Amino acid sequence: MLDWEKIYATRAKRMGASEIRELLKLLDQPDIISFAGGIPDPALFPNEAFQAAYNDILSGPEAGQALQYSVSEGYPRLREWIVKRMRARGIDADLGNIFITSGSQQALDYLGKLMLSPGDTALVSWPTYLGALQAFNAYEPRYDRLDLSRNVEPQAYAAAAERAGSRVKFAYLSADFANPTGESLTPMEREKLLDIADALDIAVIEDAAYRALRYEGERQKTLLAMDCERSGGIENTRTLYCGSFSKTLSPGLRVGWVCAATPIIKRLVLAKQAADLHSPTINQMAIARVAEADFEDQAEKINTVYRERRDAMLKALSDYMPAGVDWTRPEGGMFVWLTLPESMDAAALLPVSLKTAKVAFVPGNAFYADGSGRNHLRLSFSCSAPEVIDEGIRRLGAVLTEELAAVA
Structure with missing residues (x-):
């Protein structure tokens, strides 16, 4: 054996x-x-909205397209809806800044694959989302504690990585209602995170899976929106926004997205072409219809x-x-x-x-x-x-x- x-x-x-x-x-x-x-x-x-959406798709002129191979970037109508949503939140995105994934979990896997070589350092909150650790672990990183409540100088992270023969590549966290703690970053902590990323010249992965689930308090700007303001536009940003429909419309359809500068989107497209070609077209079509009507x-x-x-x-x-x-x-x-x-x-x-x-x-x-x-x-x-x-x-x-x- x-x-x-x-x-x-x-x-x-x-x-x-x-x-x-x-x-x-x-x-x-x-x-x-x-x-x-x-x-x-x-x-x-x-359920009823999705039933109507699938009936509409499969009984209409798009039935063939729904069951066929499609582009790796994602269904354009769904990406257009996401563009409008991002723009409403102060992010100057267009179609080329949106990439559809099979849930935001796939986005984390792709980003780990693209940015982590064995031994590279990822800054994560302590605690952090277990699924992110699982996604990144396959690429053999070193982790360091990202603690925005303490006065840690950015170069301390770089020095710790250098002592380990490593290099910091990105910071990962949820700014809103984090899994597992439920806590959110204050405006000051969001600014501090972007300051750290600027000083270290690293990427920021913003996991926004729970952002739509707010029950009280004032809605804060996304890290990507703040990055756009600071850098002069999305093409100059270092933040990658990972969104999802899993917590609002359906987790089983496995539809998420990344909103980011076009160079990283192009790389993500290559990763998807090598992995699963594209997310299921019919599911993207159904999500688009339900989101447009009922989100x-x-x-x-x-x-x-x-x-x-x-x-x-x-x-x-x-x-x-x-x-x-x-x-x-x-x-x-x-x-x-x-x-x-x-x-x-x-x-x-x-x-x-x-x-x-x-x-x-x-x-x-x-x-x-x-x-x-x-x-x-x-x-x-x-x-x-x-x-x-x-x-x-x-x-x-x-x-x-x-x-x-x-x-x-």
Whole structure:
């Protein structure tokens, strides 16, 4: 029998199973209250709008085009809609600045492939999106902690990379309602990030997957919009904006996009031609039709529901969590981030919670490039009704209270 381990490339050793993907299997168990999967509620999908869109496409003159090979850049009508949306947010984009991907996850993979050689440094928040680490890991990078709350001089990042025989290539983060913490960057932190990128002459990858999910507070400028203002236009920017329809219209259709200067868009097109040629044309057509007709109404509908669920979770945490546990209070997104006492390990707590309370969550260490953060955990409120959230947090609070008493 072939020893496959001898055949794999060295990058394969950096690939690991997603803890979240495994936890999503718990959604099929009716007795489990799951706060694990950060996924949209399927009851809120615009099913009828998509049914009408697919019927229109397949019964009309574009049926042949919908089922045929297409251009790698993406369906022009959908890209035009995205252009208008970007321009409304202060980004002077045109069709050549928009590239369609199979979800924003594919964009992260392509950007890692294009920019990371083995040993190169990626600056990421601590914690950061697990899917980004998985996408970048295949290209064997070194990670450094991007902490905009501390007064770290840009050259400190360059010096640390140089000592490791490395070079900083980009900074990656979500400026709005980050996964896993739910936190957003302040205007000052956004400026600081761009200052760091300018000083180091690196790219900025802005993951905007949750940006449309705002429940309160003032909408902030995107990093790309700020970069356009600072640099004089999109062609002079270093920021790559990764957008997605997964959290608003449908995750299953796998449609995302990148908005950036044309040189990087051209490179991304080459990467896609080598990978899967193009994203499914019929799905792009359907997304375009539904977005044109219903996007703002759909965003308002899901925000109303998710706001209620976020509020229910924050209230339940206040009611049931023992002293010594803290949590974030996000203005949007899908997540609340808990900080437990230093003595506690959320990964060890998970099987206890599943067995005694039937409550699932994601241990925090999954979101740290170095595997630290073991006294943190992520809760998602997107798929549970308020009364279920209240019951689940009550049970989790009881587990934490008992565990804290045991180590006291």
